[in-house]
Amino acid sequence: MTNDEFRHSFRVPFHNSLGLAVYSCGVQRCGACHSWGPAVRDHYLIHYILSGHGVFTNAGKDYHLTAGDGFLVEPSHVVHYVADREDPWEYCWVGFNGSDAKRLMGQTGLLDRTPVFHYDKDRMFEELLMKICNTSGSSPSDEARMESGLLQFLAALMDEFGVPSAQHTNGYEYVQKAIKFIEYNYSSDIGITDIASSVGISRSHLYRLFMQHISLSPNEYLMRYRVNKASELLESRNLSVGEVAYSAGFSDQLYFSRVFKKCTGTPPSRFPSYERAAKLKEDVR
Structure with missing residues (x-):
């Protein structure tokens, strides 16, 4: 890594059979052309871009993203993402899964649209993701705090992008x-x-x-x-x-x-x- 690059991350060493569990979280300032994939994940992974540029590729489609954009990686979906050569991105992320994960993600509205989103009203998304990172650890209390932080982040996504109940027609x-x-x-x-x-x-x-x-x-x-x-x-x-x-x-x-x-x-x-x-x-x- 150059002096401009850094990565702080936490990966849960094992996964219990829980309704919702954080698999990993972190923040990273990438180097030029730093990339991942093409490959698949076995869990949901949400990145939120803090600065810089990069390209996210999902289902053969390229998304050119910058600060305020986010992208979702779904389990078993082949994806690739790469930082810009001139202005590489910095992002924070959280990876998670569990028996309740798909239901909760469905309520965010992100599964029914393109796998990218944009939020630049304030720093709420960044702060919620960093809260998960700052409470990371392997003890039961750490896991509970991480799950609590994840639920707050998903709730924020639901508020911003989810479909209000009143818009459902059959009740x-x-x-x-x-x-x-x-x-x-x-x-x-x-x-x-x-x-x-x-x-x-x-x-x-x-x-x-x-x-x-x-x-x-x-x-x-x-x-x-x-x-x-x-x-x-x-x-x-x-x-x-x-x-x-x-x-x-x-x-x-x-x-x-x-x-x-x-x-x-x-x-x-x-x-x-x-x-x-x-x-x-x-x-x-």
Whole structure:
């Protein structure tokens, strides 16, 4: 490297099976004609250019980029990028993957457009990426801070380039968000008003969308979800019927028993696996 070149980077030594994990991050002032590829990555990689010029090639198309531009490398896509000979670029980057990575990237809007973007309103993107670099490390707390920084950066991309929910026409994204809210909160005292508020629409609109897309009302879906969770608890845990009821979000045990019998045809106290577990408990005594 010449005196004008530098590179500061961090690479995670191993990757857990996480919903989202940083693979690498860094900042680099490249030398003239410094290049990478043509090759593929096994993870997502986002570069944001701080100064200088260079060329990013994706799917056979060249993109001539400069400060304020960014480019996305998707897993298994053959890419090549090279710094300018006269004014080589300086960029920061973050590489990441995980079971939630594609879903989150889809919400940024970058997967549905060209793999380049531009942002020059302020230094927010640079600061968010540098925050990830500055918290890099291999301890669990370092990994948590890096993931937190990555989520903040992806949220900024969503705010800037993502498609607002109101622009979706069929409303299915509201149903998905409502179902996710139920999955996370079914054991709490939630109702349809809470679910509708969580996704930002009215109760009546939520009802219409649920009937349109899954042929169940929100209340029926919530009830079935709770009963399914109760069934799992009866089958796998040594809990009383009352404990199962409260764990599944029912504050009234008698009401829980009526709903459970209506949905399954069997009262919870006579649910097959629960009966066997209760008998075994008595035999042990």
